[in-house]
Amino acid sequence: MSSTPLIQLRQLAKTYQTGDVTVHAVRGVTLDIARGEFVAFMGTSGSGKSTLMNTLGCLDQPTGGDYLLDGAGMAGRNRQQLAVLRNRKIGFVFQSFNLLARTSALENVELPMLYAVPVISRPERRQRAIAALAKVGLAQRQDHHPSQLSGGQQQRVAIARALVNRPELLLADEPTGNLDSRTSIEIMALFQELNASGITIVMVTHELDIAAYCQRVIVLRDGAVLSDTINDQPRSALAEIRRLNDLAPAATRS
Amino acid sequence: MLTTLHVFLLQSWQTGFIALRALRRNRLRSCLTALGIIIGVAAVVAMVAVGNGAQASITAQVSALGENLLTVFAGSKRSGGVSAGQGSASTITLADVKAIQREVTDVVAVSPEISTSAQAIANSRNWSTTIAGESPEYLQIRDWKLTRGSMFTEREVRSAAKVAVIGSKTALELFGPLNPVGQGVRIKNIPFVIIGLLESKGAGMGGQNQDDRLIIPYTTAMKRLTGDRYLRSVNLQIRDAGRMTIAQDQITGLLRQRHRLTAGDSDDFNIFNQKDIAETVSSVTGIVKLLLGAISSLSLVVGGIGIMNIMLVSVTERTREIGIRIAVGAQPAAIRLQFLIEAITLSLLGGLAGVLLGIIAARLVGAVSNFQPIVTLDSIALAFGVSFAIGVFFGYYPARKAAALNPIEALRYE
Ligand SMILES: Nc1ncnc2c1ncn2[C@@H]1O[C@H](COP(=O)(O)OP(=O)(O)O)[C@@H](O)[C@H]1O
Ligand SMILES: [Mg+2]
Numbered sequence: 001m002s003s004t005p006l007i008q009l010r011q012l013a014k015t016y017q018t019g020d021v022t023v024h025a026v027r028g029v030t031l032d033i034a035r036g037e038f039v040a041f042m043g044t045s046g047s048g049k050s051t052l053m054n055t056l057g058c059l060d061q062p063t064g065g066d067y068l069l070d071g072a073g074m075a076g077r078n079r080q081q082l083a084v085l086r087n088r089k090i091g092f093v094f095q096s097f098n099l100l101a102r103t104s105a106l107e108n109v110e111l112p113m114l115y116a117v118p119v120i121s122r123p124e125r126r127q128r129a130i131a132a133l134a135k136v137g138l139a140q141r142q143d144h145h146p147s148q149l150s151g152g153q154q155q156r157v158a159i160a161r162a163l164v165n166r167p168e169l170l171l172a173d174e175p176t177g178n179l180d181s182r183t184s185i186e187i188m189a190l191f192q193e194l195n196a197s198g199i200t201i202v203m204v205t206h207e208l209d210i211a212a213y214c215q216r217v218i219v220l221r222d223g224a225v226l227s228d229t230i231n232d233q234p235r236s237a238l239a240e241i242r243r244l245n246d247l248a249p250a251a252t253r254s
Numbered sequence: 255m256l257t258t259l260h261v262f263l264l265q266s267w268q269t270g271f272i273a274l275r276a277l278r279r280n281r282l283r284s285c286l287t288a289l290g291i292i293i294g295v296a297a298v299v300a301m302v303a304v305g306n307g308a309q310a311s312i313t314a315q316v317s318a319l320g321e322n323l324l325t326v327f328a329g330s331k332r333s334g335g336v337s338a339g340q341g342s343a344s345t346i347t348l349a350d351v352k353a354i355q356r357e358v359t360d361v362v363a364v365s366p367e368i369s370t371s372a373q374a375i376a377n378s379r380n381w382s383t384t385i386a387g388e389s390p391e392y393l394q395i396r397d398w399k400l401t402r403g404s405m406f407t408e409r410e411v412r413s414a415a416k417v418a419v420i421g422s423k424t425a426l427e428l429f430g431p432l433n434p435v436g437q438g439v440r441i442k443n444i445p446f447v448i449i450g451l452l453e454s455k456g457a458g459m460g461g462q463n464q465d466d467r468l469i470i471p472y473t474t475a476m477k478r479l480t481g482d483r484y485l486r487s488v489n490l491q492i493r494d495a496g497r498m499t500i501a502q503d504q505i506t507g508l509l510r511q512r513h514r515l516t517a518g519d520s521d522d523f524n525i526f527n528q529k530d531i532a533e534t535v536s537s538v539t540g541i542v543k544l545l546l547g548a549i550s551s552l553s554l555v556v557g558g559i560g561i562m563n564i565m566l567v568s569v570t571e572r573t574r575e576i577g578i579r580i581a582v583g584a585q586p587a588a589i590r591l592q593f594l595i596e597a598i599t600l601s602l603l604g605g606l607a608g609v610l611l612g613i614i615a616a617r618l619v620g621a622v623s624n625f626q627p628i629v630t631l632d633s634i635a636l637a638f639g640v641s642f643a644i645g646v647f648f649g650y651y652p653a654r655k656a657a658a659l660n661p662i663e664a665l666r667y668e
Pocket of ligand 2: 049050051
């Protein structure tokens with residue numbers, strides 16, 4: 001492994017031009033995120049968290065500065081190159097899950113592999129999708145459609161989908177925003193487990209409780225970094241779940 | 255280096271499955287969308303088949319005129335600018351026929367023709383029919399056979415004998431199912447004996463029934479029926495198809511000389527060449543066929559626009575799905591391909607159904623008309639080719655639109 005940080009942002013800026021109005025969604029963010037980190041972005045609504053995440057996820061191009069992923073600059077890349085990068089290096093988890101409706105969990109997880117270059121054979125796709133579903137604890141639900149799954153389960157399918165191409169970076173924009181607190185903690189436990197196995201995770205949350213599980217918290221305000229704090233003692237989501245189980249042994253698990 | 259072609263080759267297979275599944279999900283809509291193409295292709299296939307059938311039937315009728323046939327018609331009589339029709343003028347005589355026989359060596363058979371309409375009476379039955387005066391060689395020239403009896407002979411021509419061979423239709427009208435050979439028939443009160451029954455030839459050029467006629471020696475017709483010394487036409491058989499034009503030129507020269515026409519005068523006769531007629535007819539039917547094809551192709555274009563419309567709707571409806579695919583790393587080419595394959599599949603399936611429908615329609619036309627439409631493989635191949643092209647052409651714009659979607663906005667789309 002090289003010593004270059006996985007993510008390097010240099011004076012990164014994003015402005016939106018809507019008619020006469022110019023919105024500076026991100027203004028000059030400079031920071032590094034090393035491999036293996038587990039980072040939470042926080043900030044009030046409209047502070048530029050999603051814009052930043054979309055840029056990190058190569059879904060969007062910055063209008064100023066540069067973003068280096070794995071040492072390689074993003075400026076000037078075309079849609080196709082960005083698509084290949086997203087497919088290979090990045091897994092993205094959304095607040096609203098974004099699963100294909102009327103499509104089984106297994107096929108949802110197979111989706112990124114359909115677009116992999118070089119092509120992944122059908123049996124391998126299947127086998128890897130099953131393994132990814134098993135990893136998020138949904139081995140039994142592979143034939144269920146999203147409408148037949150709870151919110152937490154849907155988000156797990158989405159996480160399995162994000163992991164299936166073995167990305168180096170997992171991005172999650174408010175992944176627990178649509179989930180109850182108990183389910184949120186379970187998702188955080190999954191993230192902590194994935195992070196422990198070496199994957200870099202960057203997520204957005206506006207809940208302090210959730211940020212407490214991360215190793216580093218970066219607060220944005222008006223598109224700029226307000227604070228960047230290392231959390232020496234992140235909470236353990238697994239321990240929290242055990243504690244909750246002890247408190248209410250009768251509570252149903254999702 | 256990832257080229258578009260590379261992506262295309264690697265992913266078209268998988269993408270094909272995605273596209274097929276999307277179509278299966280919206281089965282009813284897919285069928286309705288393909289309806290335009292189905293009707294268009296069916297129209298093309300059926301129309302071209304009808305055109306082919308009509309052409310074949312007309313060509314068969316032309317060749318049924320006889321092999322290497324030249325017909326010299328007397329010119330048309332004009333009175334006050336109104337033409338009385340081919341053969342109405344009094345210009346060709348038996349002496350002309352003799353001269354042709356003598357001087358044009360490629361002529362192998364000759365039949366001077368006089369034709370008139372008359373009532374034929376037999377068994378107290380009465381039937382208005384065509385009486386044709388011909389020579390015994392007429393049957394050879396027209397490649398016509400007798401099913402019973404025999405043709406009159408040269409001797410009977412010389413003696414202007416009152417004998418006749420009868421067409422099958424006329425025989426049926428006068429004698430019913432009875433054998434007409436040996437029976438008597440009265441034409442303009444002159445008694446004739448029927449010595450032969452012609453085989454059935456069906457409708458001829460111009461639709462008149464060739465089987466409704468009595469053929470008698472031309473001498474008999476001239477002397478006893480018309481009292482005229484001029485001929486309506488002369489049927490000539492030429493030795494070889496390659497000599498037709500030469501023979502035609504020789505006859506023209508000969509007749510102009512005999513009729514004392516000077517360089518400024520136009521011919522007072524017309525020569526019809528069976529080959530020319532066949533070529534004219536087939537070029538005319540070819541144009542008709544082309545027109546039919548072109549008109550029905552228009553409905554294919556309408557069908558294509560229908561496909562484009564539904565594909566655009568589909569892209570809008572599936573904005574979120576497209577956003578998800580792009581977000582997980584689908585390259586623009588893969589998205590484009592997915593929608594292109596959907597459009598092509600729709601139009602090809604439509605094409606398949608259209609071909610089947612077209613064949614059925616052609617059969618139906620065959621069942622209610624007097625010729626058989628001919629469905630050819632090349633019209634089917636063409637229909638498929640055109641449907642494929644329509645899929646590509648009308649699918650490309652919606653596909654490009656899908657591939658150009660901004661993933662962030664697409665994911666936000668409700
Ligand atoms: N597509 C867009 N067009 C114009 N303005 C936008 C667009 N997306 C986001 N913004 C603006 O950029 C700012 C940051 O938005 P966002 O990154 O979504 O914030 P957060 O996720 O922190 O709530 C907001 O003021 C928002 O209105
Ligand atoms: Mg946001």
